[in-house]
Amino acid sequence: MAVSENLLDAIRKAVGPGGWIDDEVGMEPYLVEPRGLWRGTCAMIARPDSTEAVAAVVRLCAEAGVAIVPQGGNTGLVGGGVPDGGIVLSTARLNRIRDVDAANHTMAVEAGCILAEVQDAALEAGALFPLSLGAEGSCQIGGNFATNAGGVAVLRYGNARDLVLGLEVVLPDGRIWNGLRGLRKDNTGYDLKQLFIGSEGTLGIITAIVLKLFPPPRVSETALAAMADVERVLTLFTRVRDECGDALSAFEMISRIALEFTVRHIPDVADPLDSAHAYYALIELTSPRSGDNLRESLESVLAAALEDGTIEDAVIAKSQSQCESLWRIREFIPEAQKSEGGSVKHDISVPVSKVPEFIHRASQGAVAMLPGTRVVSFGHVGDGNIHFNLSQPVDADADAFLARWDDFNQIVFDITFEMGGSFSAEHGIGQLKRKHLVHYKSEVEVDLMRRLKMALDPDDILNPGKLV
Ligand code: FAD
Ligand code: ZN
Numbered sequence: 001m002a003v004s005e006n007l008l009d010a011i012r013k014a015v016g017p018g019g020w021i022d023d024e025v026g027m028e029p030y031l032v033e034p035r036g037l038w039r040g041t042c043a044m045i046a047r048p049d050s051t052e053a054v055a056a057v058v059r060l061c062a063e064a065g066v067a068i069v070p071q072g073g074n075t076g077l078v079g080g081g082v083p084d085g086g087i088v089l090s091t092a093r094l095n096r097i098r099d100v101d102a103a104n105h106t107m108a109v110e111a112g113c114i115l116a117e118v119q120d121a122a123l124e125a126g127a128l129f130p131l132s133l134g135a136e137g138s139c140q141i142g143g144n145f146a147t148n149a150g151g152v153a154v155l156r157y158g159n160a161r162d163l164v165l166g167l168e169v170v171l172p173d174g175r176i177w178n179g180l181r182g183l184r185k186d187n188t189g190y191d192l193k194q195l196f197i198g199s200e201g202t203l204g205i206i207t208a209i210v211l212k213l214f215p216p217p218r219v220s221e222t223a224l225a226a227m228a229d230v231e232r233v234l235t236l237f238t239r240v241r242d243e244c245g246d247a248l249s250a251f252e253m254i255s256r257i258a259l260e261f262t263v264r265h266i267p268d269v270a271d272p273l274d275s276a277h278a279y280y281a282l283i284e285l286t287s288p289r290s291g292d293n294l295r296e297s298l299e300s301v302l303a304a305a306l307e308d309g310t311i312e313d314a315v316i317a318k319s320q321s322q323c324e325s326l327w328r329i330r331e332f333i334p335e336a337q338k339s340e341g342g343s344v345k346h347d348i349s350v351p352v353s354k355v356p357e358f359i360h361r362a363s364q365g366a367v368a369m370l371p372g373t374r375v376v377s378f379g380h381v382g383d384g385n386i387h388f389n390l391s392q393p394v395d396a397d398a399d400a401f402l403a404r405w406d407d408f409n410q411i412v413f414d415i416t417f418e419m420g421g422s423f424s425a426e427h428g429i430g431q432l433k434r435k436h437l438v439h440y441k442s443e444v445e446v447d448l449m450r451r452l453k454m455a456l457d458p459d460d461i462l463n464p465g466k467l468v
Contacts, residue, residue, distance in 0.1 A: 015046055030090065033076065041084065054094070070146065070205045072139060073139040073140045076147060080200045094208075106165060109211060131153065153250065167210075201462060248284075249285065261333065266335060342396075346409070346423075348416045369404070373390050
């Protein structure tokens with residue numbers, strides 16, 4: 001549908017001066033996504049600075065039958081925020097912290113607040129907002145809830161879905177739903193907020209959120225343990241969880257090749273251990289009780305694991321800077337992988353108990369299909385979420401490798417499906433995984449999703465062509 005000058009003028013009036021971008025150079029960053037896999041087009045970037053202005057823009061577009069793609073920090077990895085005509089609605093100027101209620105352990109924030117700023121605002125109020133991911137310096141809290149973001153603290157605090165008490169949403173017809181309640185108990189019918197979380201901008205535009213806050217950690221300990229195989233990673237995970245209880249806040253797996261890549265390509269990353277090991281676990285314990293001796297707990301569980309052969313070696317960070325160095329290994333794996341040529345990525349989950357079996361089967365499948373393929377697996381093993389990435393064979397042609405993307409997907413996703421897992425654990429569907437949604441979900445489930453979309457957005461105004 002073409003976008004008329006009349007509509008664009010009406011939007012300009014609705015958002016006021018500074019509320020839109022319509023020149024080529026200014027629009028560019030909104031049309032591409034982080035990995036450069038897609039490039040979109042649109043007539044304008046609307047940047048409203050209030051919920052009422054968002055609603056006005058949506059009403060105008062709905063009346064004209066023009067599509068809107070909501071966009072936050074544009075860090076999504078599945079092409080969900082890339083427009084195909086219509087307009088982009090950026091939430092960047094909806095960036096106020098509306099309210100902090102310390103006694104209720106909640107904070108109401110607008111969708112365009114950067115995640116890192118939300119974390120800082122919580123800390124200033126003496127609390128923790130635990131959502132944490134690699135893109136936290138640029139992703140927005142509205143985008144985090146629209147994608148039900150995960151990250152490294154899910155093990156202890158859950159996904160975005162678990163961190164919310166209320167939402168404010170502009171519906172596809174321009175009405176505003178004010179569900180900004182700060183209630184921990186509210187059994188008054190369907191839980192509508194959960195419908196919008198993870199809906200990737202297809203059912204409504206999230207404009208504000210009531211977040212749950214937690215006591216801030218006052219002590220923390222970080223260790224890197226090394227193991228001979230992935231089975232032992234799971235053994236260690238179970239052991240640490242059983243012995244340290246909810247002090248365990250992160251348990252991330254790193255395979256040897258992933259560590260080698262970061263050492264090779266990322267400045268200030270070194271192998272902290274003397275010899276090579278097949279797998280590593282990055283373990284973090286935290287506690288709000290300043291008297292807790294987490295060091296002792298960590299030392300005792302690692303010493304026992306060393307004694308019975310579960311682990312081969314381990315290092316416990318002795319300073320904040322050593323702790324940061326250990327985290328750098330984990331956080332820079334995707335960046336380091338770029339320097340090794342083409343990579344095909346999978347963000348899957350299986351029941352935690354099946355992680356080792358998944359890694360064996362999927363690695364065998366991938367290498368059998370293309371000998372020399374390098375399996376770079378790492379991730380949130382404590383949640384059963386593995387980033388099962390494949391790097392091209394050394395000296396192979398990157399484009400030829402990437403041309404096999406769908407073949408690799410099929411092998412990895414079929415195994416995931418057989419094991420009762422999910423082909424998209426964290427990053428959502430967007431445009432990248434639409435065909436997989438239809439393939440791997442049951443007809444009933446896809447039908448229910450389509451009915452929900454039809455019920456809320458019968459004219460397909462919000463983010464058409466994404467998710468369902
Ligand atoms: P965008 O990319 O702008 O949008 C994502 C989707 O949400 C789009 O479909 C868009 O239309 C929709 N949307 C955005 N804002 C709204 C809104 N207010 N209302 C309705 N719909 C909206 N993800 C994880 O889950 N865990 C990770 O550990 C993780 N690590 C990452 C590391 C890096 C380096 C990068 C680049 C990305 C990572 N991601 C991760 C993916 C991404 O950061 C998350 O999906 C993030 O939540 C997206 O937020 P955003 O503001 O950038 O949203
Ligand atoms: Zn992740």
